[in-house]
Amino acid sequence: MNKKQQLKKGIIVAAGVLLLVLVTLFATRNLIIQNYANKRLLSFEQKYSLRIHYNDLRMEGLNGLHIEGLSVIPLNCDTFLKAGSIEVQFDFARLLLLKADVKTVTMHGLQVDFIKKDSINSNFDFIFKANDRAPKILNKDSEDVKQNESAHFGENIRQTFNLLFSVLPSNGYLHDFKVSYQAPGYRLFIDVPQLKIDKDRFKTEIRAEENGMISNLISEGVLSKADRDIEARLYSKDTSKVSLPFLHYRWGADLKFDTLAFEVRESKAHSDVRLLTGKASVSGLTLFHYRISPEIVLLDNANFTYSMKVGDNYVEVDSSSQVHFNALNLNPYLRVEKDTSWKVKVSVNKPEFPSEELFASLPKGLFSNLEGIKTSGKLSYHFLMDVDFGNVDSLKFQSSLTSHQFRILSFGNTNLAKMNEPFVYTAYEDGNPVRSFITGPENPNFRPLTAISPLLQMAVMQSEDGAFFYHNGFLPDAIREALIHDIKVKKFARGGSTISMQLIKNVFLSRNKNIARKLEEALIVWLIEGGRLTSKERMFEVYMNIIEWGPMVYGAQEASRFYFNKDASDLTANEAIFLASIVPKPKRVKWSFKDNMQLNPVLDSYFRLLGERLVIKGVITEEDAAKIKPEITISGPAKDFLFSGANATDSVPAPEEAETLDVFPDM
Incomplete structure (x- = not known):
């Protein structure tokens, strides 16, 4: 052979x-x-900790898989998932290479139930406990590990999209798909009668029932493996708005819209950096949450066109990205980096643009005082915040809105120049009005600055805002220091407020603490200070006549009578410094005293500091300052309030809490 x-x-x-x-x-x-x-x-x-069961599992031909009677049941819990039948067809050529690439999927009777029995027990806890079961091979606290570990953001994105597009079919059919979330007092049922994916495109009807309220929605889009692109739109089947379920139950928020859409495309930028590009948009948006605004916020049209790079340890939104809402366009830059610590940098630079673009774009319900305002001229804006959470003291903060031949043509809902004349001031507590009075000569307790002791004026100014007469309403360094402090203590403990900001908050805004109030406060301060709508002298005069100094005690004259039974023009240095000390926290005035009607010794350093400031400003001599100490005699009606009934030290905060006084730099 x-x-x-x-x-x-x-x-x-x-x-x-x-x-x-x-x-x-x-x-x-x-x-x-x-x-x-x-x-x-x-x-x-x-x-x-699950029990997974199926009635039948078999291959169909060479590249098909058939599963029947599948169920997933967490131990000692209700069934999490069950499916009547699932048929999957894989790409045969890819399957020979031992790689699963789904071509078509057909499912019947798929049901997923999230059931929460109480605050502790639910049938979906296993989802969140998965990471806790991962083996701990290395000591995460060691410096070597911290310096060498990487977040692997780019690789995670690549793997996520690979998994997503290997599982999502180009063609598929889903029949009778149901999802529910059930908790005490809350029921959400989502029903998709049928979903058909034909050549990467899908469109389906969705029926949602939340605590008996029914919504009929439509979702449609594209799932393109070839382009690694996902597009989706969600809107109501009828003319009503889409109300996103679960938000009110979980966070107390109500969010509705006409159409919500997004598009994301994943590709390789270079080396191990992934690129995400796309667009997200919403129309007819209404949002309510008490932390944002006491009113419903309306946003007619908003979209975000983005270009996002995802590297090994960072995510970066390029400044070519554009945020558009109503008539305004912004190009934000954002970088989040995970090295030995988290680092975040955010910046916005908006060159000259017509001022009306800003004021016509303010969402309704978010800036109620400014609705209807008309302006001319141009504005430019610069914002930067750069923080390394491993070195918070290095935080950088810049924010400036600059005017160019800017003028207010007419006010909107509120006359921003109303402080120039006597007006009715309303005091609020816990968001509710408690007292109203006139800030002018018609009020017998009103005092012009000439009738208020210079000692009290300077003590308050040096305690609250020593640079009041020299700035334009904001002190960026004070805001920066407040941000550093808040990050360190992990709560909003300081706000960096100037007297201007405190005044505008009291005169024009309710006392509800929310995001909208802070934004509107900043914009009104800029308009009044930048446009010189009210003089600094008048602003300080109003401030001294409306600030709270105790239980239903407002203004310098009422405070002088309440504590010392004398006129605001006759105060001593010790009395003036004492009144200045309670301005930041008037509800806690009892803390200022210990037993026997004596001031708390912790105030000694505060009195010395204010005494030094009064000497520098020429209000008192050094000899007078040497006599300043926390010693006063309460002779007015406050005596009964402070020292009768409840102990004066009831509900007293810790001493260090009293020392968080915002003493601003003198200029």
Whole structure:
């Protein structure tokens, strides 16, 4: 037998063996897939404390998989998932390479139920506990690990999209798909009668029922594996707005819209950096949450076109990205980096633009005082915040709105120049009006600055805002220091407020603490200070006549009578410094005293500091300052309030809490 015949014979034998192997694999494929599935499912059950069961698992042809009667049940809990039947067809060529790439999926009777029995027990806890079960091989607290570990953001994005597009089919059919969330006092049911994906495109109707309220929605979009692109739109089947469920139950928020849409495309930028590009938009948005605004916020049209780079340890939104809402366009820059600590940098630079673009774009319900305002001229804006959470003291903060031939043509809902004349001031407590009075000569307790002791004026100014007459309403360094402090204590403890900001908050805004109030406060301060709508002298005069100094005590004259039974022009240095000390926290005035009607010794450093400031400002001499100490005599009606009934030290904060006085730099 020559070599040619031997080769031919060898090929025939090899082909026969291969055919025998394929026949054997085909004949035993169900046994093989069941054994493999059972091992993986057993590992999954043990890892997540689940019981996973199926009635039938078999191969259909060479590249099909059929599952029937699938259920996932957490131990000692209600069923989490069940499905009547699932049929999956894989790409045969990819399957030969041992890579699962789904071509088509057909599902019948898929149901997922999130059931929360109480604040502790639910049937979906295993989802959040998964990471806790991961093996701890390295000591995460060691410096070597901290310096070398990486967040792997880019790789995680790549793997997520690979998994997503390997699972999502180009063609599929979903029949009778249901999702529910059930908790004490809350029921949410989402029903998708049928969902058909045809050549990467889908469109389906969704029925949502939340505590008996029914919504009929439509979702449509594209799932393109070739372009690694996902697009989706959600809108109501009728003319009503879409109300996002669960938000009110979980966070007390109500969010409605006409249409919500997004698009994201994933690609490789360079090396291991991934690029996400796309667009998100919403129309007819209404939002309510008491932390944002006491009124419903309306936003007619908003969209975000973005270009986002995701590297190994950072996420960066390029400044070519654009935020558009109503008539205003902004190009934000954002970088979040995870090195030995988290670092965040945010910046916005908006060159000259027509001022009306800003004021016409303010969302209704968020700036109620400014609704309807008309302006001319141009504005420019610069914002920067750069913080390294491993070195918070290095925080950088800049924010400036600059005017260019800017003028207010007419006020909106509120006359921003009303402080120039006597007006009715309303005091609020816990967001509710408690007292109203005139800030002008008609009020017998009103005092012009000339009738208020210079000692009190300077003590208050040096305590609250020593640079009041020199700034334009804001002290960026004070805001920066407040941000640093708030980050360190992990709560909003300081605000960096100037006297201007405190005044505008009291005169024009309710006392509800929310995001909208702070934004509107800043904008009104800028308009009044920048446009010189009210002089600094008049602003300080109003401030001294309306600030709270105790229980229903407002203004310098009422405070002088309440504590010392004398006129505001006759105060001593000690009395003036005492009154200045209670301005930041008038509700806690009792803390200022210990037993026997004596001032708390912790105020000694405060009195010395204010005494030094009064000397520098030329209000008192050094000899006078040497006599300043926390010693006063309460002779007015406050005596009964402070020292009768409840102990004066009731509800007293810790001493360090009293020392968080915002003493601003003198200029």
